[in-house]
Amino acid sequence: MSALHDHTHCIADALTRAEALCAERGARLTALRRRVLELVWSSHRPRGAYAILEDLSQQDGKAAAPLTVYRALEFLVEQGLVHRIESLNAYVGCADPGAVHSGQFLVCEGCGDAAEIDDPRVGTAIDAAAAERGFRVQRPTVEVRGLCKSCQENPR
Amino acid sequence: MSALHDHTHCIADALTRAEALCAERGARLTALRRRVLELVWSSHRPRGAYAILEDLSQQDGKAAAPLTVYRALEFLVEQGLVHRIESLNAYVGCADPGAVHSGQFLVCEGCGDAAEIDDPRVGTAIDAAAAERGFRVQRPTVEVRGLCKSCQENPR
DNA sequence: GGACATGACGTTACTTTATAACATCGTGCC
DNA sequence: GGCACGATGTTATAAAGTAACGTCATGTCC
Ligand SMILES: [Zn+2]
Ligand SMILES: [Zn+2]
Ligand SMILES: [Zn+2]
Ligand SMILES: [Zn+2]
Numbered sequence: 001m002s003a004l005h006d007h008t009h010c011i012a013d014a015l016t017r018a019e020a021l022c023a024e025r026g027a028r029l030t031a032l033r034r035r036v037l038e039l040v041w042s043s044h045r046p047r048g049a050y051a052i053l054e055d056l057s058q059q060d061g062k063a064a065a066p067l068t069v070y071r072a073l074e075f076l077v078e079q080g081l082v083h084r085i086e087s088l089n090a091y092v093g094c095a096d097p098g099a100v101h102s103g104q105f106l107v108c109e110g111c112g113d114a115a116e117i118d119d120p121r122v123g124t125a126i127d128a129a130a131a132e133r134g135f136r137v138q139r140p141t142v143e144v145r146g147l148c149k150s151c152q153e154n155p156r
Numbered sequence: 157m158s159a160l161h162d163h164t165h166c167i168a169d170a171l172t173r174a175e176a177l178c179a180e181r182g183a184r185l186t187a188l189r190r191r192v193l194e195l196v197w198s199s200h201r202p203r204g205a206y207a208i209l210e211d212l213s214q215q216d217g218k219a220a221a222p223l224t225v226y227r228a229l230e231f232l233v234e235q236g237l238v239h240r241i242e243s244l245n246a247y248v249g250c251a252d253p254g255a256v257h258s259g260q261f262l263v264c265e266g267c268g269d270a271a272e273i274d275d276p277r278v279g280t281a282i283d284a285a286a287a288e289r290g291f292r293v294q295r296p297t298v299e300v301r302g303l304c305k306s307c308q309e310n311p312r
Numbered sequence: 313g314g315a316c317a318t319g320a321c322g323t324t325a326c327t328t329t330a331t332a333a334c335a336t337c338g339t340g341c342c
Numbered sequence: 343g344g345c346a347c348g349a350t351g352t353t354a355t356a357a358a359g360t361a362a363c364g365t366c367a368t369g370t371c372c
Contacts, residue, residue: 028339030349050328065352070330075349086243087297089329089358106291119285122278126300129275134305135262141243143297144282149290184368186320206357221323226359231320245329245358 011041014093018081021098027079035060036072037093040082045112046090049073085114087143092116104142110151167197170249174237177254183235191216192228193249196238201268202246205229241270243299248272260298266307 018037022029029037039055040047053069056062073091076082082091083103094103095116104122106115122142130137174193178185185193195211196203209225212218229247232238238247239259250259251272260278262271278298286293 028349032350048329066330067332067352068350071350086299104285106286106289108291109294115289115291117285117289119281121281122285125275125277125281126298129260129273129278130262130300130302133262133271133273134308135264135271135300136303136308137300138265138302139300141297141299141301142282143242144286144291144293145295145297146286146291146293152290152292184320188321204358222359223323223361224321227321
């Protein structure tokens, strides 16, 4: 994700879409869940549950318990509004909730951004490889570590 | 992995290859590291660091500290003898150490086995998707959850 | 052989991540 | 209002991973 973009817009957009999706589904996007979603979206870097917990304490003055955050995250993941990055134990906002997809990520070791992609070739290749072995795919996880374009151009 | 195979052979084979590879590279496969590798290979199910630690205590009578196991695992991963399954916080023996590969896994929710594959289509697709976005791949992670053939045939 | 460097291992304490069990609150429905 | 159900609060605990420092083993140089 370019460092130069209107991230306020990313956040507002994510919240709007979340409200719409939850309304449509009859899922309850409570104040807490909405706030956690907002905090997850505070950047394009995956954010750990305890980091979000700290945000809640410091920015909102509410000393929440870990479970509070984990439960909100669980809801958001179920609704496809947030993805968990397994290799980081962290969470990142979904770029396209509503669309059916499994989540494929390009995680930059430089800036920490996790760019979500949904490349049909990757999905197809996984499906084919699994099918040949008689394996029924339920949930593919693809997390690619490397260096994003801008971090290659501006190394530290 | 079929439940009906000579797993003793898997273990012996893995240990033999490990010794050969380490000798060739001048890496020190010490008694402890060899033992941890053996314990990782105790099945085709990824095994957590603390499970291995328990094995060490119970089977060998040595009350080791977590770091002991983590250090051995770190070595084994570096040497490509073991892979870490990020989505499980667990480790599994590599099916083909020596060969250059990144590790792609079909992880069965039924029996827990993690079958390692190295499907060129998956690797190629990831490379292509990354290249199009100017992303330089360093370490791809592919972990597919689902049901293996035998667990589909014999559901619980 | 002895001094030395290097890497492996031991020990203790601690941090980070995640969940269990149970109580309470809030909202909507009848 | 009374009830049901899901969301949240509270406390305690489990699981996974690391830091700091000391000691021991192995090999090298002289
Ligand atoms: Zn997504
Ligand atoms: Zn970057
Ligand atoms: Zn086997
Ligand atoms: Zn299976």
